[in-house]
Amino acid sequence: MPAMRVPPADGRLVLAMDLGASHLSVALVDGAGELYRPQAFDLTPSPDPVKILSQVISAARCLLTGQRDEVGRIAGAGIGVAGLVDPRAGRVLSASNLGWANVDIGNVLTGFLGLSVRVDNDARLATLAEAIHGAGRGCSDLLGLWIGTGIGGGLILGGRLIRGASGTAGEIGHLPLIEDGPACSCGNRGCLEALAAGPAIAAAGREALARAKRKGIRSALRELCGDDPAEVTSRLVAAAADRGDPEARAIFVRAGAHLGAALAGAVNLLNPERIVVGGGVAGAGEHLLAPARRKLAERALAPPGGTVRVVAARFRDTGVLVGAGALVLGDY
Amino acid sequence: MPAMRVPPADGRLVLAMDLGASHLSVALVDGAGELYRPQAFDLTPSPDPVKILSQVISAARCLLTGQRDEVGRIAGAGIGVAGLVDPRAGRVLSASNLGWANVDIGNVLTGFLGLSVRVDNDARLATLAEAIHGAGRGCSDLLGLWIGTGIGGGLILGGRLIRGASGTAGEIGHLPLIEDGPACSCGNRGCLEALAAGPAIAAAGREALARAKRKGIRSALRELCGDDPAEVTSRLVAAAADRGDPEARAIFVRAGAHLGAALAGAVNLLNPERIVVGGGVAGAGEHLLAPARRKLAERALAPPGGTVRVVAARFRDTGVLVGAGALVLGDY
Numbered sequence: 001m002p003a004m005r006v007p008p009a010d011g012r013l014v015l016a017m018d019l020g021a022s023h024l025s026v027a028l029v030d031g032a033g034e035l036y037r038p039q040a041f042d043l044t045p046s047p048d049p050v051k052i053l054s055q056v057i058s059a060a061r062c063l064l065t066g067q068r069d070e071v072g073r074i075a076g077a078g079i080g081v082a083g084l085v086d087p088r089a090g091r092v093l094s095a096s097n098l099g100w101a102n103v104d105i106g107n108v109l110t111g112f113l114g115l116s117v118r119v120d121n122d123a124r125l126a127t128l129a130e131a132i133h134g135a136g137r138g139c140s141d142l143l144g145l146w147i148g149t150g151i152g153g154g155l156i157l158g159g160r161l162i163r164g165a166s167g168t169a170g171e172i173g174h175l176p177l178i179e180d181g182p183a184c185s186c187g188n189r190g191c192l193e194a195l196a197a198g199p200a201i202a203a204a205g206r207e208a209l210a211r212a213k214r215k216g217i218r219s220a221l222r223e224l225c226g227d228d229p230a231e232v233t234s235r236l237v238a239a240a241a242d243r244g245d246p247e248a249r250a251i252f253v254r255a256g257a258h259l260g261a262a263l264a265g266a267v268n269l270l271n272p273e274r275i276v277v278g279g280g281v282a283g284a285g286e287h288l289l290a291p292a293r294r295k296l297a298e299r300a301l302a303p304p305g306g307t308v309r310v311v312a313a314r315f316r317d318t319g320v321l322v323g324a325g326a327l328v329l330g331d332y
Numbered sequence: 333m334p335a336m337r338v339p340p341a342d343g344r345l346v347l348a349m350d351l352g353a354s355h356l357s358v359a360l361v362d363g364a365g366e367l368y369r370p371q372a373f374d375l376t377p378s379p380d381p382v383k384i385l386s387q388v389i390s391a392a393r394c395l396l397t398g399q400r401d402e403v404g405r406i407a408g409a410g411i412g413v414a415g416l417v418d419p420r421a422g423r424v425l426s427a428s429n430l431g432w433a434n435v436d437i438g439n440v441l442t443g444f445l446g447l448s449v450r451v452d453n454d455a456r457l458a459t460l461a462e463a464i465h466g467a468g469r470g471c472s473d474l475l476g477l478w479i480g481t482g483i484g485g486g487l488i489l490g491g492r493l494i495r496g497a498s499g500t501a502g503e504i505g506h507l508p509l510i511e512d513g514p515a516c517s518c519g520n521r522g523c524l525e526a527l528a529a530g531p532a533i534a535a536a537g538r539e540a541l542a543r544a545k546r547k548g549i550r551s552a553l554r555e556l557c558g559d560d561p562a563e564v565t566s567r568l569v570a571a572a573a574d575r576g577d578p579e580a581r582a583i584f585v586r587a588g589a590h591l592g593a594a595l596a597g598a599v600n601l602l603n604p605e606r607i608v609v610g611g612g613v614a615g616a617g618e619h620l621l622a623p624a625r626r627k628l629a630e631r632a633l634a635p636p637g638g639t640v641r642v643v644a645a646r647f648r649d650t651g652v653l654v655g656a657g658a659l660v661l662g663d664y
Contacts, residue, residue: 141497164603165473175597265507271496
């Protein structure tokens with residue numbers, strides 16, 4: 001099976017944008033995946049798309065101002081959005097963290113920027129970036145998994161980017177794992193996202209903190225957060241795990257096991273060659289990935305489970321931009 | 333997204349074979365999916381591949397004997413096997429019901445039949461048959477699900493048959509659904525197959541029978557099996573449900589809900605346009621499919637869940653043969 005083809009490195013550039021729930025990044029990207037003048041901004045989420053899109057447009061325009069030479073080399077623009085996207089229509093179907101439904105972002109941005117704009121899901125673009133320039137290079141069958149506030153994913157199967165019938169393929173965060181498990185952002189219970197994303201890990205960290213305080217046990221977690229539950233984030237739990245805090249490590253072991261069970265299901269269903277895991281929560285590294293690999297090995301069928309490798313993503317915060325560049329230059 | 337392309341109906345024929353755990357079927361298939369002289373045999377499973385393959389070879393040779401005119405039109409042979417298959421190598425990696433591991437069936441059959449032989453997974457070929465000639469026609473993104481003694485599946489995404497990195501993609505029966513649920517044939521617990529395949533439904537039927545006997549309640553299930561637990565199969569439970577037996581209906585409602593939860597996970601991950609459900613247990617029809625659709629609607633994300641249709645397969649017992657024909661003629 002052929003690996004994903006690579007876009008030509010022919011000097012063309014892409015205006016790349018990454019629109020998250022609370023952040024916006026923009027940069028120019030070339031065919032080698034290099035970023036030029038990347039800029040990141042905080043966003044206040046707003047259900048009014050005009051407020052958000054005006055920030056996107058001014059950030060994009062600032063990037064281009066006074067760069068006449070580079071502007072002449074721009075082949076188009078690409079934007080990754082944290083939500084369900086219809087890439088063919090250039091439309092955001094729903095972005096629960098932004099509070100959006102049915103926003104025709106492609107046409108609006110095309111109109112204001114004077115460039116053809118391709119819109120896609122952010123996790124899918126980050127997966128594309130890993131497939132072409134990162135930890136998934138050379139794979140024909142790749143699953144990307146991005147764990148932050150939510151869990152998104154991207155699929156490359158048979159050397160092709162998979163979008164599904166209406167453009168929303170990849171939502172691995174909503175594999176059902178525990179019947180009547182904890183409530184999920186999607187309205188159901190026991191989805192992977194409700195068990196292993198940032199909020200689940202932070203909540204488990206706050207429970208561990210309360211237990212330690214109640215029992216009068218000193219812990220790295222207590223020290224790091226100054227005994228303040230409001231300070232407990234998944235990142236802080238990871239820092240406590242780094243210092244050897246057994247409760248913090250156990251939190252990642254449990255989350256990793258849920259992740260591994262979901263990966264086993266996906267591996268049985270899709271038989272990928274490699275799985276790339278990224279996003280803020282994946283910053284916990286082996287605290288999360290080692291138990292995920294163990295559970296995956298235990299639960300997956302023998303041939304697909306024995307051949308798949310689970311690796312950390314190459315790109316930390318810039319994968320969506322790199323992927324948006326590849327999307328436009330490679331026309332995937 | 334383009335629908336799956338259709339093989340040419342140019343008069344060529346395929347020698348098609350379907351090798352299950354306890355049955356063997358052979359036929360000639362043309363480009364329109366028509367079968368000529370289909371024949372079915374019972375097989376005694378044997379871990380010795382020679383015993384099984386000699387039956388396959390003699391059935392195939394019988395089919396061709398004295399059919400000189402048709403033999404001249406045969407483009408090649410295709411066989412679907414109930415197990416994990418590496419289609420590129422023509423090898424059965426493992427077939428737990430046959431008790432096989434690593435059997436180079438492609439080369440053996442090619443040698444004995446004097447035809448080039450393509451080997452693939454039976455559920456994948458049945459899905460291909462539905463995509464080209466059956467209930468999945470016109471779809472670019474199709475999930476096929478075959479529920480019998482086990483649960484297999486096939487994937488068509490972006491208009492292409494998906495096989496995965498080592499050829500085993502589609503094993504939807506081993507999506508984990510219930511942590512510490514009932515034991516599965518794969519050695520794990522709580523997989524879809526352990527909750528909704530034939531043996532799970534028969535086991536639930538035997539429990540219902542025991543309860544009814546203990547409480548002295550008359551029921552359609554009791555009548556149909558003559559109070560003999562050994563007579564309770566998933567087919568008999570379906571017959572009892574047809575007669576209105578509330579316990580039998582409840583068994584399918586529970587199995588259908590598990591099926592729907594697995595479909596929700598697959599729909600979120602893959603965003604198919606249609607899902608085709610077939611196999612012996614699917615003969616229960618709406619007893620199984622109606623609760624599956626309800627749970628799917630409840631659990632899937634809004635856009636992919638709202639657009640997907642769950643339909644019954646067109647082919648009952650002949651899908652693998654029709655798919656084997658399409659495989660060779662269409663070179664998928």
